[in-house]
Amino acid sequence: xxxxxxxxxxxxxxxxxxxxTAAVSLCVGNTxxxxxxxxxxxxxxxxPVIRLVLWEIRLPRLLLGILVGCSxxxxxxxxxxxxxxxxxxxxxxxxxxxxxxxxxxxxxSGFAARFAFATPLGGMxxxxxxxxxxxxxxxxxxxxxxLILAGVMVSAICGALTSVILNLSQNxxxxxxxxxxxxxxxxxxxxxxxKLAAPLIGVGSILLLSCGKAxxxxxxxxxxxxxxxxxIDRVRWRIIAGSSLAxxxxxxxxxxxxxxxxMVPHLLRPWVKGDPARLLPASAIGGAILLLWADMLVxxxxxxxxxKVGVVTALVGSPIFLLLLIRTRRSLF
Amino acid sequence: xxxxxxxxxxLGGHRIVHPADIALGEGELVGLIGANGSxxxxxxxxxxxxxxxESGSVSLNGKPLYQIPLREVAQTVAYLPQSPECHWPxxxxxxxxxxxxxxxxSSNTLDTGHITRALAAVDALYLRDRNxxxxxxxxxARVFLARALAGDPAFLLIDEPAAGLDPYHQLQLMELLQxxxxxxxxxxxxxxxxxxxxxxxxxxxxxxGGKLIASGRPEDVLTDTLLAEAHHxxxxxxxxxxxxxxxPWSRLTKSEE
Numbered sequence: 001x002x003x004x005x006x007x008x009x010x011x012x013x014x015x016x017x018x019x020x021t022a023a024v025s026l027c028v029g030n031t032x033x034x035x036x037x038x039x040x041x042x043x044x045x046x047x048p049v050i051r052l053v054l055w056e057i058r059l060p061r062l063l064l065g066i067l068v069g070c071s072x073x074x075x076x077x078x079x080x081x082x083x084x085x086x087x088x089x090x091x092x093x094x095x096x097x098x099x100x101x102x103x104x105x106x107x108x109s110g111f112a113a114r115f116a117f118a119t120p121l122g123g124m125x126x127x128x129x130x131x132x133x134x135x136x137x138x139x140x141x142x143x144x145x146x147l148i149l150a151g152v153m154v155s156a157i158c159g160a161l162t163s164v165i166l167n168l169s170q171n172x173x174x175x176x177x178x179x180x181x182x183x184x185x186x187x188x189x190x191x192x193x194x195k196l197a198a199p200l201i202g203v204g205s206i207l208l209l210s211c212g213k214a215x216x217x218x219x220x221x222x223x224x225x226x227x228x229x230x231x232i233d234r235v236r237w238r239i240i241a242g243s244s245l246a247x248x249x250x251x252x253x254x255x256x257x258x259x260x261x262x263m264v265p266h267l268l269r270p271w272v273k274g275d276p277a278r279l280l281p282a283s284a285i286g287g288a289i290l291l292l293w294a295d296m297l298v299x300x301x302x303x304x305x306x307x308k309v310g311v312v313t314a315l316v317g318s319p320i321f322l323l324l325l326i327r328t329r330r331s332l333f
Numbered sequence: 334x335x336x337x338x339x340x341x342x343x344l345g346g347h348r349i350v351h352p353a354d355i356a357l358g359e360g361e362l363v364g365l366i367g368a369n370g371s372x373x374x375x376x377x378x379x380x381x382x383x384x385x386x387e388s389g390s391v392s393l394n395g396k397p398l399y400q401i402p403l404r405e406v407a408q409t410v411a412y413l414p415q416s417p418e419c420h421w422p423x424x425x426x427x428x429x430x431x432x433x434x435x436x437x438x439s440s441n442t443l444d445t446g447h448i449t450r451a452l453a454a455v456d457a458l459y460l461r462d463r464n465x466x467x468x469x470x471x472x473x474a475r476v477f478l479a480r481a482l483a484g485d486p487a488f489l490l491i492d493e494p495a496a497g498l499d500p501y502h503q504l505q506l507m508e509l510l511q512x513x514x515x516x517x518x519x520x521x522x523x524x525x526x527x528x529x530x531x532x533x534x535x536x537x538x539x540x541x542g543g544k545l546i547a548s549g550r551p552e553d554v555l556t557d558t559l560l561a562e563a564h565h566x567x568x569x570x571x572x573x574x575x576x577x578x579x580x581p582w583s584r585l586t587k588s589e590e
Binding site (some may be wrong): 084085213216217218219220221223224226227228229230231268273274275276 | 378381382383402403404405406407408410411413414417418419420421422423424427428431432434435437472480
């Protein structure tokens with residue numbers, strides 16, 4: 001009874017937490033705003049500087065945090081469900097590394113300074129090329145193992161090429177800018193970044209959310225899922241396309257933010273009793289909450305230079321990942 | 334009727350099953366036997382539509398399987414693999430509920446009536462809230478069989494369900510399969526235990542090296558000659574309570590074959 005109740009109230013509960021987190025996130029920062037001030041600014045009243053902070057800084061940052069967190073959590077849950085492995089993260093198929101390389105190439109070529117959206121567009125192009133390469137290497141009717149191998153290989157190549165570019169960069173400021181971008185951040189993004197990423201993340205998320213029943217069937221393995229009436233090859237490509245769109249767009253506008261897609265599905269799995277279909281929407285909301293918390297943390301930490309949100313998620317994520325590994329080993333031996 | 338007409342199956346360019354005619358009618362328990370690597374599981378997967386035919390065809394109630402929508406096939410034919418797996422810590426009722434997926438629309442609600450009936454049929458109602466990965470071999474076998482039954486299929490294709498079970502649970506499982514056949518379902522079961530095959534199955538198909546070398550009543554298939562050819566064993570025969578008992582007794586040497 002309690003389990004049923006917790007499952008029934010999980011999504012509404014997460015949604016409430018997200019709304020509260022979003023409201024707090026709008027208040028927290030260099031300039032702390034009260035709810036009252038926020039309300040006035042939202043209604044077009046109050047001081048112009050507060051209106052500016054809300055509409056031009058806090059809101060784009062919040063919306064991007066929600067979009068990126070959703071896409072990472074959702075893609076992580078979908079990829080874990082597809083590969084039936086809780087240690088899988090959404091960048092496994094080379095999307096994140098490809099987007100990173102694409103963006104870094106734009107920095108290196110100097111386009112980033114000339115055109116504001118050159119970096120995210122370069123990231124998206126990089127993600128697309130990486131996924132197409134993975135698909136071509138793995139083959140149309142490939143096994144999951146081939147797909148993972150191709151993804152790992154393409155990620156390694158992209159990582160190596162990114163290092164080469166950093167190594168060859170003659171301008172130390174450009175190199176620093178590349179490194180900072182690669183660390184992943186929600187800071188200094190505008191509403192235009194939100195508009196750029198939102199449609200792709202939206203389409204990707206719809207594709208992923210439509211795979212719930214198939215992922216549920218895949219709990220029992222591919223043969224059983226097919227015997228239950230699912231075209232697993234189609235499901236596989238739908239998930240690859242969906243996570244590539246969502247994660248590619250997310251990484252392109254914020255840089256690589258690790259561990260959200262790995263941690264969130266794992267943390268929420270017990271709450272959905274292991275059901276991979278219910279895990280999808282829960283992980284989407286959970287991913288947004290986690291990223292907003294991490295982003296609030298970087299804003300309130302008294303550091304001389306604001307930490308990048310990707311650094312915080314990695315700092316929090318690594319011990320959890322380690323714990324996960326230990327638990328998995330315990331269950332194996 | 335689930336039928337294969339001159340069905341051959343190849344994997345990785347190698348022919349695993351040579352052209353064979355197989356028919357499974359409703360209301361019968363049929364055994365598929367043969368040595369390791371004789372192509373039993375491959376043939377079963379091809380019958381379930383999980384592997385493409387190299388030549389020949391599989392038909393369901395007279396219609397070629399590939400012409401029937403996957404979902405419709407799934408509503409009629411249930412397939413249970415050898416050593417079924419569950420990758421997530423699902424409870425038994427959730428696993429059984431997966432058997433209702435071919436009938437579900439967009440609803441997420443559990444089809445509790447069918448789940449309860451399926452679990453009751455395998456005497457596993459008391460396991461419904463247990464994590465399926467924490468059950469014993471016998472309990473798991475029954476829960477996964479309930480998953481296959483939850484869709485109320487006309488045909489059940491089951492790959493080595495008795496493997497790894499103790500004698501009590503082997504007998505329990507075979508009695509259950511027999512009862513399902515009596516209920517009007519067609520059950521095709523891959524078996525290694527010749528004694529169980531002889532006792533419980535109405536008909537047998539014997540595979541050897543991918544070729545169907547015999548089919549028919551157990552007493553016509555489980556002959557010394559055919560078992561020597563397919564399994565390379567001598568068998569001890571007896572009768573108990575009017576039923577023939579068959580136990581593999583000794584391996585045949587090359588000269589004896």
